[in-house]
Amino acid sequence: xxxxxxxxxxxxxxxxxxxxxxxxxxxxxxxxxxxxxxxxxxxxxxxxxxxxxxxxxxxxxxxxxxxxxxxxxxxxxxxxxxxxxxxxxxxxxxxxxxxxxxxxxxxxxxxxxxxxxxxxxxxxxxxxxxxxxxxxxxxxxxxxxxxxxxxxxxxxxxxxxxxxxxxxxxxxxxxxxxxxxxxxxxxxxxxxxxxxxxxxxxxxxxxxxxxxxxxxxxxxxxxxxxxxxxxxxxxxxxxxxxxxxxxxxxxxxxxxxxxxxxxxxxxxxxxxxxxxxxxxxxxxxxxxxxxxxxxxxxxxxxxxxxxxxxxxxxxxxxxxxxxxxxxxxxxxxxxxxxx
Amino acid sequence: xxxxxxxxxxxxxxxxxxxxxxxxxxxxxxxxxxxxxxxxxxxxxxxxxxxxxxxxxxxxxxxxxxxxxxxxxxxxxxxxxxxxxxxxxxxxxxxxxxxxxxxxxxxxxxxxxxxxxxxxxxxxxxxxxxxxxxxxxxxxxxxxxxxxxxxxxxxxxxxxxxxxxxxxxxxxxxxxxxxxxxxxxxxxxxxxxxxxxxxxxxxxxxxxxxxxxxxxxxxxxxxxxxxxxxxxxxxxxxxxxxxxxxxxxxxx
Numbered sequence: 001x002x003x004x005x006x007x008x009x010x011x012x013x014x015x016x017x018x019x020x021x022x023x024x025x026x027x028x029x030x031x032x033x034x035x036x037x038x039x040x041x042x043x044x045x046x047x048x049x050x051x052x053x054x055x056x057x058x059x060x061x062x063x064x065x066x067x068x069x070x071x072x073x074x075x076x077x078x079x080x081x082x083x084x085x086x087x088x089x090x091x092x093x094x095x096x097x098x099x100x101x102x103x104x105x106x107x108x109x110x111x112x113x114x115x116x117x118x119x120x121x122x123x124x125x126x127x128x129x130x131x132x133x134x135x136x137x138x139x140x141x142x143x144x145x146x147x148x149x150x151x152x153x154x155x156x157x158x159x160x161x162x163x164x165x166x167x168x169x170x171x172x173x174x175x176x177x178x179x180x181x182x183x184x185x186x187x188x189x190x191x192x193x194x195x196x197x198x199x200x201x202x203x204x205x206x207x208x209x210x211x212x213x214x215x216x217x218x219x220x221x222x223x224x225x226x227x228x229x230x231x232x233x234x235x236x237x238x239x240x241x242x243x244x245x246x247x248x249x250x251x252x253x254x255x256x257x258x259x260x261x262x263x264x265x266x267x268x269x270x271x272x273x274x275x276x277x278x279x280x281x282x283x284x285x286x287x288x289x290x291x292x293x294x295x296x297x298x299x300x301x302x303x304x305x306x307x308x309x310x311x312x313x314x315x316x317x318x319x320x321x322x323x324x325x326x327x328x329x330x331x332x333x334x335x336x337x338x339x
Numbered sequence: 340x341x342x343x344x345x346x347x348x349x350x351x352x353x354x355x356x357x358x359x360x361x362x363x364x365x366x367x368x369x370x371x372x373x374x375x376x377x378x379x380x381x382x383x384x385x386x387x388x389x390x391x392x393x394x395x396x397x398x399x400x401x402x403x404x405x406x407x408x409x410x411x412x413x414x415x416x417x418x419x420x421x422x423x424x425x426x427x428x429x430x431x432x433x434x435x436x437x438x439x440x441x442x443x444x445x446x447x448x449x450x451x452x453x454x455x456x457x458x459x460x461x462x463x464x465x466x467x468x469x470x471x472x473x474x475x476x477x478x479x480x481x482x483x484x485x486x487x488x489x490x491x492x493x494x495x496x497x498x499x500x501x502x503x504x505x506x507x508x509x510x511x512x513x514x515x516x517x518x519x520x521x522x523x524x525x526x527x528x529x530x531x532x533x534x535x536x537x538x539x540x541x542x543x544x545x546x547x548x549x550x551x552x553x554x555x556x557x558x559x560x561x562x563x564x565x566x567x568x569x570x571x572x573x574x575x576x577x578x579x580x581x582x583x584x585x586x587x588x589x590x591x
Contacts (some may be wrong), residue, residue, distance in 0.1 A: 026450040087426050088426055089426055099372060127437045136417070165524065220445070220446055221440070221445025221446070222446065224437075225393045225437060225440050225445075227427055228425065228428075228437065229423070229424075229425075231389050231418075231420050231423075232423065232437075232487075233382075234388065234389055235387070235389070235413065235417060235418045235419070235488070235491075236413055236438070236440045236491070237408075237410035237411075237412065237413025237414070237440065238407075238409060238442055239408075239410075261517065277427070281431070283427040283428060283429055
C-alpha cells in the first residue's frame with residue numbers, strides 16, 4: 001500500500017526538483033546559497049554540543065574550522081586551475097602525484113636531517129623550506145609535461161600513476177631504513193586529520209592561500225581562455241608556456257599547504273570540482289573559483305560535523321571522502337570524459 | 340605580407356617542412372595545396388607560432404613571429420587549427436566572444452559585442468547562438484570556431500582546412516565569405532585546402548607543397564596545369580575551363 005501511495009507523488013516530486021534544482025539556478029544564486037551553507041556549517045560546528053570549558057573548547061574548534069576552510073580552498077582551487085590548464089576533467093594534482101611528491105620530500109627531509117632536529121626546528125621555517133622544495137621539484141617535473149605540445153590524456157594519467165607510485169615507493173623505502181622513533185614522527189603526517197593542526201602553521205598557510213587565491217582571481221579571464229586548449233589559447237594571445245608554468249607553480253604551493261596542514265586527500269579535489277561544474281551553469285572562472293572554494297568548505301566542515309555528531313569519530317573524514325571521490329572517479333572514467 | 344625565409348621543421352628525424360621560402364601577398368586569398376603529409380598544416384602552425392620552427396624566420400605584417408609578444412600577434416593574425424574540441428560546455432555566443440580576448444582581455448565592450456554579432460551573422464549562426472557547442476553538428480561547430488577567429492578581427496586570417504565537415508552549401512558560403520573578407524575588408528586570408536577546385540575558383544595565389552618542400556607558387560592559372568598537378572599529386576588531372584574557372588577533373 002505504501003508503494004502505491006508513493007506513485008502519484010513521483011511526477012510532482014520530479015517537477016519540483018527540476019525547478020528547484022541548483023542546476024537551473026544562476027551562478028549568483030548558487031554562490032549565495034553556498035555562502036549561506038558555509039556560514040551555517042561554520043556556526044553549527046562552533047556551537048553544537050558546546051559544553052565544558054569554553055575558553056579551551058572554542059579556540060580548538062576555531063583552529064579546526066580555519067584549517068578546514070584553508071584546505072577546502074587550497075584543494076578546490078588547485079584542482080580547478082590544474083584541470084583548466086591541462087584542459088581536462090579527470091586529472092587532478094593528487095592523481096598526478098603532487099601530494100605523494102610532498103610526502104616524499106617530507107620523508108627525505110626527516111631521513112636526511114633527522115626527526116628530532118626537524119621536530120625542534122621552527123614550524124614556519126620548516127614549512128617554508130618544504131614548500132620551497134616542493135615548488136622546485138614539481139616545477140621541474142610537471143612543467144615539461146604540460147607545456148609541451150598535445151599529449152594524450154591516457155598517457156598523462158599513466159605518467160601520474162607511475163610518478164605517484166614512484167614517490168610512495170621512495171618514501172616507504174626511506175621509512176624502512178630510518179630509525180623507528182623517527183618513523184613515528186613521520187607517521188602522523190600521512191593521514192588526513194583535522195584534529196592536530198599547529199596554529200602557527202595556520203597563519204602562514206592562510207597568508208599563502210590568500211595570496212594565491214587573489215592571484216587566481218586576477219587570472220580568471222586568462223584561465224577561461226586556457227581551458228579552450230593550448231592552440232586556441234596561443235591564438236588568443238596567451239603566453240601559454242609562461243602562464244601554465246605560473247599556474248602549476250600556484251597549484252604545487254596549494255597542494256603543499258593543504259598536505260602540510262592535514263595530509264593527503266586524493267579524490268577530494270575531483271569531487272568538489274566535478275560538483276562545481278555541475279552546479280555552475282556558466283563556464284567562467286569568475287563563478288567557478290568562488291563556487292569551488294565554498295563547495296569544498298561546505299563538504300569538509302559539513303562532513304566533519306556529520307562525522308563527529310553521527311559517527312562519533314569512529315572513522316576518518318578522509319576515508320569517506322576517498323570513498324565517494326573514488327566512485328565518482330570511476331563514474332567519470334566510464335562515462336567517457338576521458339577523451 | 341607574410342614573408343617566410345628558409346623555414347624548417349623536423350619531428351625526430353623526419354623533415355616535415357624543408358627550407359620553405361615564400362612571400363604571401365597582402366589583401367587576398369592564398370591557398371596551400373598538396374597531398375597528405377606535404378607539411379601544409381605544419382607550415383601554417385609555424386607561421387602562426389603554434390609550434391616553434393627549427394630554422395628560418397617568419398614575418399607577418401612586418402612582425403617577426405618568434406620575437407613579437409603573443410598578445411600583439413593575436414591582434415594581427417588569427418589561426419584556426421583543423422581539430423578543435425572543448426572540454427567544457429559553452430554556448431556558441433560565448434565561444435565567439437573569446438575572439439575578443441586579445442582586444443578586451445575578457446571584459447567585452449559595446450564595440451566587442453558588435454564584432455561578435457557580425458561574426459555570428461556572417462557564419463549563419465544567429466539562430467544557433469544560444470545553443471551549446473557540444474550539441475551542434477560537426478559543420479556547425481566548425482562554423483562556430485571560424486566565427487571566433489573572425490571576431491578576433493585581425494588583418495591576417497589563417498585557416499587549416501576550413502571546409503572540413505562542411506556540406507556543399509556551407510563550403511561555398513565559406514569560400515565566398517573568405518573572398519569577401521579579402522575584397523571588402525582588405526584581409527589577408529591563408530587557407531590549407533584539399534579541394535583544388537575551390538582553391539582554383541577562390542584564391543589569388545596558390546602554394547603547392549609536397550614532401551615538406553614548396554614546389555610551386557603562382558596564380559590559379561599557373562598552378563592549375565596538368566603537368567604541375569601531376570608533379571604535386573602524382574596523378575593525371577584533366578583541366579577544363581568552365582565559366583572562366585579552371586576545374587580539375589580527377590574523379591574517374
